Amino acid sequence: MNEAPLLSVRDLHKTFVHGGGPLKGGTRVAAVNGVSFDLMPGATLALVGESGSGKSTTARLVLRLLAPDRGTIHLDGRDWLALPPRELNRLRREVGVVFQDPATSLNPRMTVEEIVAEPLDIHRLAAGRARRERVAALLEAVGLPLSAMGKTPREFSGGQRQRIAIARALATEPRLVVLDEPVSALDVSIRAQVVNLLRDLQRTTPSRPAYLFIGHDLGLVRAIADEVAVLYLGRIVEAGPTAEVFARPRHPYTALLIASEPRGTPPQEGERPARLRAPGEPPSPADPPSGCAFHPRCPSAQAVCRDGTPREESEEGTRRRVSCFFPLGGA
Amino acid sequence: MSAPPGESLLSVRHLAVTFPLPSGEEARVVDGISFDVAPGEIVALVGESGCGKSVTALALLDLVPPPGRILSGEVLFEGRDLLSAPEREKERARGGGIGLVFQEPGAALDPVRTIGSELVDVLRRHRGLSRREARGAALEWLRRVSLPDPARRFDDLPHRMSGGMRQRAMVALALAGGPRLLVADEPTTALDVTIQAQILDLLRDLRRDLGLAIVLITHDLGVVAETADRALVMYAGEIVESARVSDLFARPSHPYTRGLLASRPGEDGRLRAMPGSVPEPGRRPVGCAFEPRCPEAFGRCRAARPTLRPVPDTAVEAACFLHDEGGAA
Numbered sequence: 001m002n003e004a005p006l007l008s009v010r011d012l013h014k015t016f017v018h019g020g021g022p023l024k025g026g027t028r029v030a031a032v033n034g035v036s037f038d039l040m041p042g043a044t045l046a047l048v049g050e051s052g053s054g055k056s057t058t059a060r061l062v063l064r065l066l067a068p069d070r071g072t073i074h075l076d077g078r079d080w081l082a083l084p085p086r087e088l089n090r091l092r093r094e095v096g097v098v099f100q101d102p103a104t105s106l107n108p109r110m111t112v113e114e115i116v117a118e119p120l121d122i123h124r125l126a127a128g129r130a131r132r133e134r135v136a137a138l139l140e141a142v143g144l145p146l147s148a149m150g151k152t153p154r155e156f157s158g159g160q161r162q163r164i165a166i167a168r169a170l171a172t173e174p175r176l177v178v179l180d181e182p183v184s185a186l187d188v189s190i191r192a193q194v195v196n197l198l199r200d201l202q203r204t205t206p207s208r209p210a211y212l213f214i215g216h217d218l219g220l221v222r223a224i225a226d227e228v229a230v231l232y233l234g235r236i237v238e239a240g241p242t243a244e245v246f247a248r249p250r251h252p253y254t255a256l257l258i259a260s261e262p263r264g265t266p267p268q269e270g271e272r273p274a275r276l277r278a279p280g281e282p283p284s285p286a287d288p289p290s291g292c293a294f295h296p297r298c299p300s301a302q303a304v305c306r307d308g309t310p311r312e313e314s315e316e317g318t319r320r321r322v323s324c325f326f327p328l329g330g331a
Numbered sequence: 332m333s334a335p336p337g338e339s340l341l342s343v344r345h346l347a348v349t350f351p352l353p354s355g356e357e358a359r360v361v362d363g364i365s366f367d368v369a370p371g372e373i374v375a376l377v378g379e380s381g382c383g384k385s386v387t388a389l390a391l392l393d394l395v396p397p398p399g400r401i402l403s404g405e406v407l408f409e410g411r412d413l414l415s416a417p418e419r420e421k422e423r424a425r426g427g428g429i430g431l432v433f434q435e436p437g438a439a440l441d442p443v444r445t446i447g448s449e450l451v452d453v454l455r456r457h458r459g460l461s462r463r464e465a466r467g468a469a470l471e472w473l474r475r476v477s478l479p480d481p482a483r484r485f486d487d488l489p490h491r492m493s494g495g496m497r498q499r500a501m502v503a504l505a506l507a508g509g510p511r512l513l514v515a516d517e518p519t520t521a522l523d524v525t526i527q528a529q530i531l532d533l534l535r536d537l538r539r540d541l542g543l544a545i546v547l548i549t550h551d552l553g554v555v556a557e558t559a560d561r562a563l564v565m566y567a568g569e570i571v572e573s574a575r576v577s578d579l580f581a582r583p584s585h586p587y588t589r590g591l592l593a594s595r596p597g598e599d600g601r602l603r604a605m606p607g608s609v610p611e612p613g614r615r616p617v618g619c620a621f622e623p624r625c626p627e628a629f630g631r632c633r634a635a636r637p638t639l640r641p642v643p644d645t646a647v648e649a650a651c652f653l654h655d656e657g658g659a660a
Contacts (some may be wrong), residue, residue, distance in 0.1 A: 050523035050524065050526075051494075051523055157608055159608060187379035188551075188591055188594050188595065189379060189591060189604065189605040189608075190379075190608060191602075192593075192594035192602035192604035192605070193604040193606075195596075196602055196604050216523070218524075219596035222596055223602055257524060260525045261524055262527075262531075262551065262553025262554055263553065263556060263557065264553050264556055265556055266556045266557075266576045266577050266580055277528060280479070281495050281523075281526055282525070
């Protein structure tokens with residue numbers, strides 16, 4: 001693949017300080033601890049992990065809702081963190097976002113037309129009749145009737161509100177859309193509608209947006225993402241093409257996540273095979289274990305895992321990488 | 332599929348619950364459902380938001396919050412109707428014969444009481460233990476649910492524990508009264524997936540070791556497949572299918588069940604979406620509630636309401652005209 005990445009993140013760090021003043025020194029929580037990845041134009045990368053893995057903080061750093069302590073983010077080859085304000089504003093239209101809860105991310109006082117057109121107004125992309133036609137086209141693309149324009153978000157169901165949020169995210173024809181748990185708040189049958197819509201829109205939107213999908217449901221990740229990065233306590237422990245990572249996980253934590261996912265079919269009569277389980281819970285990011293952060297729960301852990309941090313290894317000839325002293329599936 | 336009355340631990344008959352709408356009308360959020368739970372059986376009530384599954388859980392203990400109210404029906408627990416029982420008997424059943432576990436243990440546990448003192452209370456009230464005996468038994472329960480470091484956690488307030496630990500504490504609390512039935516309302520929905528797997532293992536172990544029956548309320552078909560013996564699929568306040576879990580997944584009989592199963596991401600990553608959404612409360616269609624979304628609906632589905640009936644040549648019950656003799660003809 002010779003194409004240049006659309007989004008390139010290198011060695012991103014973000015530490016929060018909780019409690020105590022700046023002088024008293026509160027608890028330091030390293031939420032994102034050296035995250036690097038590339039996202040190719042038009043592709044979908046999923047960041048998966050459990051609470052405290054740093055996946056949502058990473059999304060916020062990419063959106064520049066937070067400033068990192070260290071690291072770089074390049075968007076379309078430009079230093080996204082060091083752009084002069086005018087260029088930054090121009091580049092912002094290349095980035096859309098959909099949050100988990102449309103009930104709180106859409107302004108309840110604005111009409112759907114105002115909500116969807118706001119990015120067009122901010123970037124002065126359309127006015128008057130062109131603006132109205134653009135909103136109408138967006139609503140049609142996300143499967144909402146034109147009569148939605150004059151209504152407010154509360155007049156819609158959760159799934160319909162998420163369609164409004166998607167129309168808004170796509171208004172400026174962005175090349176990157178950050179999807180932060182976009183269907184986690186929705187019912188199963190509605191979830192499928194919205195995921196299918198997102199997949200269709202990626203193909204039919206002229207800007208062919210790349211998706212950075214933040215999620216915890218491995219089944220959905222399988223459905224939507226070309227590539228996946230698994231996070232544990234602020235670090236990517238494994239990454240690669242989704243189908244390969246799921247078929248042949250190399251990090252013991254990835255294997256645990258897959259084994260913990262309900263299988264989706266009941267076991268045969270009388271059979272309840274032993275499943276891979278890890279004792280304990282993910283440790284607090286405020287008090288991470290030494291060495292590899294997963295070692296206290298890891299079935300393959302040895303002394304070296306407690307003492308040293310594993311280096312990330314890339315698998316030759318593939319796009320897979322894993323940070324583990326004893327990766328699964330042999331050396 | 333209902334167990335003969337003599338063998339049922341719990342027998343729900345024609346239960347209906349209503350909530351008032353802003354218009355003044357009453358919406359039937361649970362619309363005359365009947366089901367049985369045998370001792371030691373895990374029965375899942377599964378459905379999407381608003382299907383009535385959580386209200387059903389509350390109604391089992393006559394805990395429907397006002398302005399909702401139980402319109403009619405019976406909840407026979409060990410042969411006695413709890414809904415018409417005197418308040419004292421209901422109190423004894425809650426936490427005694429029937430334990431309750433909620434989705435958010437953080438909201439269900441008293442924030443200013445240690446988990447140990449809550450447990451001691453339950454053990455004294457429902458088991459008649461002395462304070463000293465209750466303390467020993469409480470520690471034993473914390474161990475039984477694999478709460479890490481139970482002696483230290485005994486004196487912890489809920490907010491000092493993680494979500495997974497709180498849910499273990501909640502399960503200990505629900506079991507300490509010695510129930511024969513545990514009602515668990517979305518017990519793992521707020522938990523991370525590796526912790527969810529641990530809690531589901533725990534529930535299955537408790538059923539095996541204590542012979543506990545469990546009514547598991549969930550929206551997650553994956554959880555149903557992993558955990559339950561039998562499933563009742565709810566839609567718009569009604570049970571539309573009742574089946575052993577193996578039958579439900581291998582040969583779903585109701586088009587809604589089929590749609591739910593197809594909405595899940597499969598190995599190939601494809602999702603088949605169901606069109607439309609559940610009817611709003613009070614806007615239930617005259618015929619089958621699923622008819623507007625059903626790919627197989629025919630004339631009769633708009634005109635009449637199907638009731639839950641055995642599907643010929645199966646051990647399954649479904650509320651669908653497709654299974655009537657010459658139904659679709």
